[in-house]
Amino acid sequence: KRDNEREKFVPKEYWTLELLLRAATAKSKSFPARITEYKNKKLEIPNKQEAQRHTANVKKNVPSVVKSVEKKEINKNPFPPFITSSLQMEASRKLRFSSRKTMQIAQQLYEGIEIGEKGPVGLITYMRTDSVRVADIARNSARKFIRENYGQKYVGKIVYRSKRGAQDAHEAIRPTFVQNTPKDIKQFLSIDQYRLYELIWRRFIASQMSSAKLERTSVKLAAGDYLAETSATRVLFDGFLKIWKMQIAEDKQEEKIKLPPLKKGDEIALKEIKPEQHFTKPPARYSEGTLVRELEAQGIGRPSTYSQIISTLLDRKYVHLKNRRLFITELGKEVNSLLQKMFPDVFEEKFTAKLEEELDEIEKGEKDWQKVLKQFYVPFSKKLEKIQQKRDDIKKGLIEDAGRNCPQCGSPLVIRWGRYGKFIACSNFPKCKYTEPLEEEEELDEKCPQCGGELKIKRNRRGGKFIACSNYPKCKYSRPYSTGLKCPREDCDGELLELMSKKGKTFYACQRDDCKFVAFDEPSEKSCPECGAETTFIRTTKKGTTRYCAICKWKEKSE
Template identity: 40%
Template sequence: MANNLVIVESPAKAKTIEKYLGKRYKVLASNGHVRDLPRSQTGIDVENNYEPKYITIRGKGPLLKELKKEAKKADKIFLASDPDREGEAIAWHLSHALGEDNDYYRVVFNEITKDAVKDSFKAPSEINQQLVDAQQARRILDRLVGYNISPILWKKVKKGLSAGRVQSVALKLIIDREEEIKKFKPEEYWTITNTFKKGRQSFTGKFNSVKGKKVDLKQESDVKEVLAQIKGDDFEVGKVVKQEKRRFPANPFTTSSLQQEAARKLNFKARKTMMIAQQLYEGIALGRSGTVGLITYMRTDSTRISPVAQAEAATFIEGKYGKEYLKADSNKKATAGQDAHEAVRPTSSDRSPDNVKQYLSRDQYRLYKLIWDRFIASQMAPAVLDTVRVDLWNNDVMFRSNGQTIKFKGFMTIYIEGKDDEEEELENALPELNEGEVVKAEKIDPKQHFTQPPPRYTEARLVKTLEELGIGRPSTYAPTLDTIQKRNYVRMDQKRFMPTELGEVVNDSVTEYFPDIIDVQFTNEMERSLDDIADGEANWVSVIDKFYKGFSPQVERAEEEMEKIEIKDEPAGEDCEKCGSPMVYKMGRYGKFMACSNFPDCRNTKAIVKSIGVKCPKCNEGDVVERKSKRNRIFYGCDRFPECDFVSWDKPIGRDCPKCENYLVESKKGKNVTVKCTECDYSEKAS
C-alpha cells in the first residue's frame, strides 16, 4: 500500500516517475499552480509590506480536495515540482494549500530517469524560501506593473491592451530598430571581383589596394580609375600566407540558445520549442524500455555538464568516431561549486536520434536530434581548417584571394551552428600558388552596391538580444514574444518583427509616462535584484518597495495627463456589399483582413486578395490571386471561387509546359527556385 505521496506539476511527469518509485509511492499531478493572485483585482496590499492575497485558482477546487484527501493518508509528502524558481513556488503553494501540519520533503531532479529520480528521493531537502521569495517578487512586480498600466491604456487607447516589464522592452527594441531603418540613408559603394585561372581551375579574388594603400570605391569613377591602372591580363602572385586554424564547437544548449537555434534550423517559434522540449523532458514511451525522459530540464541558463554525462559522451564518441575525435579535456572533471543546473542535453548519449525515432513525432524527433547533435558535438575535438591568403599584382593594383579547406572535420562531422542570415562557405579551395608565378585574369566584374539598413529582428535574434541585455529569464522569452503578437503590437513579415501602428502608440505612451519600465538598464538591474533575492542577498519587500515608490507617482501622472488617443482604421477603398458602409482594414490572429466599418451592426468580413497577373489555368476566366491559410501560409486560388475551385501551394507563372501543355508553377525549396510542370517531370531554372 502506498504510504508516500508525491506531487508533481503534470500528469505526463507523474506517469513517468511513478514507474520508477514503485508501489509505496502514489504520484499525483497538481497541473501547475494551485494558487495565484486574483484576476479581478491587483491582490497586493501595498500598505502592508506588499502582502499578496492568494486564492485557489478557479477550477482547481476539486483537484485540491483530492490532494488534501491523499495528503491525510500519507506518512510523507514529497513535492517534486520542477527545479527552478517557478517549481519552488509551486511546492510552497502546495504546502500552504494542503495544510502546514503535514511533513513536506522537497525533491528535485534535472532529468527524469530512473537513477536521477531515485537518487533525489534518497536526499530530500526543505523548500528553498529564497527561491520562493524571488519568484514571488517577480510575480508581484509584474502584477503591479500590469494592473496599473493596462487600465490606463484601455481608457486612453484601446481595450484589451497590456504592458509589462519584459514585453514593453521587447516592443521598444523592435520599434527602435524600425526607426533606425526609417532614418537609414543608403550609401553607394563598389566592389571589383576578378576571376583568375590556373590550369583548369578558376578562382576569384577581390580588389584590395593600389600601391599598398586602401582605396574607397564610392562611385563608378573610382572603379574606372583603378581599372585604368591594370595593364593586360597577367597577374603575378605575391605574398602567400598559409595558416592552420581551429574552429571550436558551440556549448551545449541553454534555454535561450535552444530557442534561437530551433528558430533558425527548424523554423520553430519559441513557444513551440518549449512545448516540445517539455514533452521530451517529462517522458516518452520507448517500447520495452518504458517511459524515459529524453532530455534534461529545459529551463536553464547554464552550459554546465555533469561528469557522468561528460564521461558517457566521451565513451560514445571514441567508440563511434575514434580517439582523435575526443575533446582534449574530455577526461577532466567538471569544476566544483558551479550552478546546480545543467545545460539542456540528452539524458543518455547512447539514445541516438535514430534509435528513438520510431517512438517520436516528426517535430519531437527534429528537436531531439538538434539537442543530441549539439551536445555530442560540444564534447568533440575542434575542426582543423587549412587557410591560405594570396595577393595577386598587376602594375600597382593588388587583388586578394582567400581559400579554406577542411583538414580535419572534428565536431563538424555531426553539427554546425546555424546563422541568422546567409550560410557561410566552409570550403573554397585555391589551386597551389607560389610567389612569383603568373596567372591569367579571365573576367573582371565591377559591381555597384548600396549599404543596407540594420535588419529587423528575427525571433532568434530578439531572444539573443534580450538575453545579452539581461532582460527576463529563460522561461519568459516564449510568452513575451507570444503576447506582443497576440496584442497586435507587432506582426511578422518574412519571419521578422515589424511594429504595427497600435504597437507604436502603446510604446510612445509607455515611454513618455513610464520611462523606467522600458529602460533597458533599469530592467536589467531589476533582474539582478531578483537574482540577489534568490541568493539570499536581498529582501524581497525592500526590492518591491524601492520600485513602487518610484512607479506609483508615474501612475498618478499618467492617469491625470495622458490624452485619449483615437486609432482610426485604414479605409480599404471599397464598400460593404451587405450594408453599403465603407470597408476598413483590421488586423486579426492570422493577419490583415477587411471588415465592415458598421460593426457590430454588420459583421461582414473579407480576406484580402492580391492578383498575381495570371489567368486561372483551370477556368481561363478568373484571375489567380494570392491568399493566406489559417496557418498564415501563402497559397494561390481563382478569384471566381466558389464557381471555380482551382487552388495551388505553388505559384502559377502563366506559361504552359512545352512537353505536356499543362500549366507551369514556380516551386521554392529553401533558397532554390525552380519552374516545374504540375503533371509531367519537366523542370527548368527560374529566371
C-alpha cells in the same frame, strides 16, 4: 529601437570589382578574387562611372602577379551544449521552429515518451536553464560513446564553464542517455519530436568531441597599383564537424573556392572582370532566434520567460511574423510610443536587467524585498494615477481625420485604433456604427534590385497582393507576392506565390517553372506529422476548419 534604426537608415551605393583568374599552368582551374586596394589604400567605389574607370585600369595591368601566399592552421572548437536561448536560436535557424513550438516539444521530451518495452522515458534534461555545466557521469558516458563509435582521436577534452551571472540551477540541455540515438528511437517519436531530439543529441555529442583542424590559405595579387585578394579554407581534420555541420569559413563563398597550387611571383591571367553594384543594408530585422539572443545579451528575462515574451508580442499583434522575421505593427509602434512617453524609466532597456539583479540579491538575502518593492511602486503608482486622469485626452489624441464623410449619416469619418490596429469609423459613434477596414501598405525587409528603394506589399484592383517598389512611378519594378512558405513537394525547393485568377479567386502556386504545384487553400507553416511536408493547408467550410496535407492526404479538424 531596431525599427527606428531601420527607418533612419539611408542606403549608400557602392561597387566592387570581382575577378575571375587563372594560373599560367595549363590544367589550372579558374578561381575568384576581389580588388581590395588601390595605391596602398582601401578601394572605395561610390558609383558606376568610377567602377568603369577602375575596370579599364585593371585591364591595362594584366597579367597580375602573386604577391604573397599565407597558409594558417586554425583550431575550431565545438560549441557548448544547449542552454534555453541557444536551443531556441538553433531550432529557429535549422528547423524553422518558433520559440513556443521549441519549448512545447522540449517539454514533451523532458516529461517522457513511450519507448516500447521501456515504457515512458524522459529523453532530455530540464530545458529551462542558463548553464552549460554537464554532470561528470554524462560527460564520461558521452566520451565513451565517441571513443567506441568514432575513435580515440575524436574524443574531446573541453570542460565548459557557465558565464558569470548564470543561475546554474540546472545543467545544460542534453540527452539523458546518449545510447538512445535518434536513429534507434525514431519509430517512437513524431517527426517534430525526432527533429528536435536529434538536434539536442548531436549538439551534446559534438560538444564532447575534439576540435576541428582547418587550413586557411590567403593570397594577395598585384596588378599595377591594384591589390586583389582571395582565400580558401579546407578541413584537415573534421573532429566535431563529423556530426555537427556548420559554416567553417568567414563566408559561404570562401568554402566553395578551390585554389590551385600558387607561389610568390606566379603570373596570373585575367579571364573576366565584373563590376558589381551593392547598397549598404540596414540593421537586420529580428527573427525569433535573434531576438532571444538580444534578450539574453541585454539581461532581459530568464530562460523560462523568453518564449512567453515573444508569444505575448505576437498574440497582442504588436509584431507579426513574415518570412520568419518579426515586423512591428502600427499598433506596436503606437503602444511603444505611448509607453515610452508615459513611463520612460520603466521602458528603458537597463531597467529590467537591473530589476532581475535585485531579485537575485533578494533571493540570496542581500536585499530587503519590501524596500526594493517600495522604491519601484511608490513613484510608479503616482505616475499611473496622473495618466488615468488624462485617459480621455490620450484616447482623443490617437484619433485622426480620414478626410471624407460617412456614407450613412454624413458625419466626418475618423481613423481609430482597435484591438487589431487601425480602422475607419464614423465620428458620430455610438449613434452611427459605420466602420470599414483601413488597408495599409506593408514594408518588406528587402531593397529594390533596380533602384535600391524600399519594397512594399501592395494590392491590385481585385484585392490581390503583389510586391512593388515604393519609388513608383519612377521605378516600375514588381513581382508576385511570395508567402515565404516552401512548396510541399519533397524534391522541390521553391516557395509558394500568392496569385489571383482573372475571376478574382486567390490561389497559391510554386515559383519554380518546372514545378506545377497549385493549391486553392491558404498555406500554413505547420508541417505534416505523417510525411514531413513542410507546408500544410487550411480549408474552411460551413462544417468547420480542416488542416490537411496536399501530398499524403493527412487531415485533422482545426480550431
